[in-house]
Amino acid sequence: MPLLHRIRRCLLLMAGLFVLAIVARRQITGDGWLEAVYFFVITVTTVGYGERSVVGPVEQIYTIALILFGTTLVGYTIGLVLQAMFEGQIRRAMGLQRMTREISHIADHTIICGFGRMGKTLVDELKRRNKPFVVVDSDQESIVEACDEGLLAVHGDATDEDTLLAAGIERAKTLVVALRSDADNVFLTLTARNLSRSLRIIARGELLSTEKKLLQAGADRVILPAVIGARRIAQMVTRPHAADMLELVTDNQTLDAELEELSIGPGSPLTGKSVREAGTRQRHRVMIIAIRRSDGRMVFNPEPDELFCHDDTVIVMGKQPDVVAFQEAYKL
Template identity: 35%
Template sequence: MSLLHSNFHYFRKLYIALGLVVFVLLLGVAGYMLLEDYNFLDAVFMTVITVATVGYREVRELDTDGKIFTVFLIIFSIGAFAYAVSVITRYVIEGEFQLYFKHYRVNKEIKQLTDHVIVCGYGRNGRQACEQLRSGNIPFVAIESNPAIIAQMQEEDNILFLEGDATKDEVLLDAGLDRAKALIAALPSDASNVFVVLTARDRNARLKIISRASEDGSEHKLKRAGADNVIMPDKIGGTHMAALITKPDVLEFIDHITGRINIRLEEIMCRDLPERMRNKTIRELEIRNKTGANIIGMKTRDGEYLINPDPATPMLPDTKLFVLGTQEQVMQFREIIRQSL
């Protein structure tokens, strides 16, 4: 179900209620014109005073058929108007009207997003991914189809989400697939994640796709479908628990770094550096002296990772830097880059 269909769902009962009211009025006008030979104006007047039960005098004396029709019209109109009043009251009291406009606002914000992340599935893994994206101030849209989870998401004010099946093309397009920079497939079913990855890769070739997998055999299928990375939470969890026994302090130190909001581990492309900083060595950049941040790793143009690179290593255009520091230190480094451009 797309956001448009979700909005229609909220207003469907209201549409039915208003339709019944209009139907009663049209039925009354048509009935009096056919049975009593009233002209249009007299039929409208007679219908309105009948359904409103105001007690005005009839246009002229009704015959037997007219009286029987009037009785049924009154009974039917009472039911229709009672239903309409109950629906409208529910929208006002239960807040469904406000909920509709909240969905309208969310839909408008999603249409304005660019270079955002789409998270398919708001279960355990999807929720954790969204929390990390939120802490990094990265815009994202979550897609979920479970009504119980959706009810929880509606209570959160700081999340953009769509109610729908992420394996459907139209739902992914509603989430801005063509404008997104990355997609996380975190659905509970590996088969569903394969469908999501296939659709996403076909619609957006430049998209960064990360998928969750449960079965060992699914990793290969997901990569063939177009996933850049496949994460198996169960394997990672087991490795993490074993590492807490073999290297507890090291792992806790890493968890401390990655878990603290004030600690940032950022990746920066050397081609984004200003001209005067390119092709210089790490020593010549003096990042540590100027900002306090540290270049702890690099990724070469050939995909090779260098841990704790030598200070004499040059900053080639296709190289990626991994910078570790506090949030203020990393922001200061980025500010130096921005001012030098």
């Protein structure tokens, strides 16, 4: 039975005992209402009337029963109330310790600053891809919601260094800046860049004028939702079929295919092979969309004779099992 229901039931029992005790006292002794209330209070609080009883047997039996039942009920009710008051705090403290311990052990994770609409959508996508992340928000209700979903979360001002350190920024790979105001996003970007030079920072901005400020503050990429939305609408107007294809590619739940990027590390058999020799389409049923060279140059739709090199990033598209098999075959 829920705790609040038990408390409500005990309060009703106490009220019934109070009324019953007063009425019974008047019937047995003929005392007035005030005397009956006084009797109830000193009985259930175990104050007592003295070392020797001066009442008759009927009153003694009645008093014994009232003391036993009354003190038990009052003690139980007080215990439930105290449990309701402190249980949440104890559970929250234990959960905070567990969460702090788990955050201290993760690395190469993403820190999501802002658990709003964009933050929640990003969380769903990272969960689907099994990518580690930590949520940071200053709103207590948002943090409680995140914790209820089993997410790692830090309550605090994301623009504060201590909050970012608590989220493990020194071990993080990416920081997503998605606070509610552009000014906070700029300040957060500047703070995060001062804490970590190697951190990849992706920042959101509402105004066009904010993009330059975010880049100057240290953001690697700036996302302007209004601009992206306008461009998507323009594509739907001018190139509706191409826009539908792009939407299918980005929405993995609709299209049975994955768009994935794989890095060519040391010892990969793919190093030095051409696109033709790798046989990605014929043997692995994946398409090579592009190759990002180590110097940052992007080669779209590479020619069959294009060679794969060490530290390249291959962007492929295909069904998830095929992508995984291709990744394992070439140790990507």
